[in-house]
Amino acid sequence: MQDITQALSRCANAVEAHLERLLPSVSTAEGEVVEAMRYSALGGGKRLRPFLVMESAALFGVDPSRALQAAAALEMVHCYSLVHDDLPAMDDSDLRRGRATVHRKWNDATAILAGDGLLTEAFTVLASPESHPDAQVRLELITELATAAGAKGMVGGQMIDLSPDRAKLDLAGITRLQALKTGALIRYACEAGAILGQAQREERTALRLYAEDLGLAFQIVDDLLDHExxxxxxxxxxxxDSDAGKATFVGQLGLEKARVRAEELVVSAKSRLDIFSGKAQLLREIATFVLERRS
Incomplete structure (x- = not known):
């Protein structure tokens, strides 16, 4: 586990430095919202999604600087979603990554604008030739991220999560909810590497299936952590979630069966990578990390 911890740390440091470059402070009137964007994007988090972009891209020999550009764009979208998720109209959270949420440190309006700013800036980052010299590759990166983040992905999942019917969801309903809310960006993280590498269809399919298993395992572990x-x-x-009466994997399966299901998904995720042989070792290790994490 030490190797994967070190690899995650190296990736997080690279992403942090790149985000710092992409989101410089400004002294003009709009500087306050830029500082709120920087606060939410810098200085914390495992950077799991950027790690998946970097490692999936490495399978195809992609220039790390291009993968880093796509990874930073994805992290901007992820951070925007956290800022908005924490708002009083959604989860009403005071704490994120061990510090005050953006709306608590500033106010609701600034948090909304900071999230909007990160979301839109992400597409500027992907549109840059630094992502890839081929405009068609950049267009596919943009299109797939927009789909993953929108009503057919994360936003759609969040809407289901906020629905009055959320408490009544069965196991299939919870699985679909989380495949949209959490899984869509994890799928994109793995497919972005394949897009950058202009991978073969079977290689891209393998990464998508890996990501689907990994994303579901990630959410089950989240539910376990919410209890434990x-x-x-x-x-x-x-x-x-449990205090709010929301249906969860743990609520449906119980602690032990939920843990077993997460373990099964991690085994399945690793098997999806057989097509890449030894080149995908860090992707296998990150699946174990997701299973064993405590945050």
């Missing part, structure tokens, strides 16, 4: 971990471990409030 402390806010100090996770860096955010725990027990939120």
């Amino acid at each position: 971990a402390t806010p100090e471990e996770t860096g955010k409030p725990t027990g939120v």
Whole structure:
């Protein structure tokens, strides 16, 4: 596990430095929202999604600087979603990554604008030739991220999560919800590497299936942590979904069966990578990391 921890740390440091370059402070009137964008995007998080972009791209020999550009764009979208998810109209959270949420540090309006700013800036980043010299590749990166982040992906999942019917979802309903809300960006993270590498169809399919298993395992572990971990471990409030009466994997399966299901999904995810042989070792290790994480 030490190797994957070090690899995650190296990726996080690279992404942090790149985000710092892409989101410089400004001294003009709009500087306050830029600082809120920087606050939400810099200085925290495992950077799991950027790691998946970088490692999936490495399978195809993609220039790391191009992969880093796509990884940073995806992290901007992820951070925007966290800023908006924490708002009073959604989860009403005071804590994120061990510090005050954006709307608590500033106010609701600034948090909304900061999220909007990160989302839109992400597409500027992908549209840059730094992402790829081929405009068609850049267009596919943009199109797929827009789909993953929108009503057919993360936003659609969030709408289901906020629905009054959320408490009544069965296991199939929860699985679909999380495949949209959490899984869509994880799928994009893996497919972005394949897009950058102009991979063969079977290679891209293998990465998509890996990501689907991984994303579901990630959410089941999140549900387990919501029951078993402390806010100090996770860096955010725990027990939120259960206290709100929301249907969860743990609520449907119980703790032990949920844990077993997560383990099965990780085994399945790793098997999807057989097509890449030894080149995908870090992607296999990150699946174990997702299973064993405490935050």
